[in-house]
Amino acid sequence: AQSVTQLGSHVSVSEGALVLLRCNYSSSVPPYLFWYVQYPNQGLQLLLKYTSAATLVKGINGFEAEFKKSETSFHLTKPSAHMSDAAEYFCAVSEIDGATNKLIFGTGTLLAVQP
């Protein structure tokens, strides 16, 4: 069964600094991987997805993530943090094998951006 581990439940960066949110996955078949963002008191919004095409995936708001099969990782990065990036970020994995694509989420990383 697939699973996701997000290292660091809380991450704090300074405005303008690099954002790195870690995600490692476990899957028995080639996975689909997702990052979702949840702003305070709002629903989940898709940030970006990996679906077996290019390993470097660009998303909205300047975020990107790189699929590294050898490391079973899909870390989320942004070169320069903005105050508006403060939110909770969830990594998720889905196994597409023709029979199911149940989506399993990590426990989330709360990103704080300091002025």
Next chain:
Amino acid sequence: GAGVSQSPSNKVTEKGKDVELRCDPISGHTALYWYRQRLGQGLEFLIYFQGNSAPDKSGLPSDRFSAERTGESVSTLTIQRTQQEDSAVYLCASSFLGTGIPFFGPGTRLTVT
């Protein structure tokens, strides 16, 4: 509308009462998911529907929880004899099986008093 919709947006109920939460998926989406998000916690998988296949109920926390879906349309999540620990935001999502990109609804905030 084009997105996933959920109703009600907020529900306050007394302990021991039954509640029904509704999800209207995006038209044509074959897969539908229910998740629970307790305050300050991540998303907990509850149940997954895919077309006419038997649903994956492996995430339902107890037999007080059940869900139905008619074809590829509306789904209802029912919680019987609600307990205070059921208080959470219940999120619904839908997707095509092929692309597997789940789109989430705004959620129903359930408060059990």
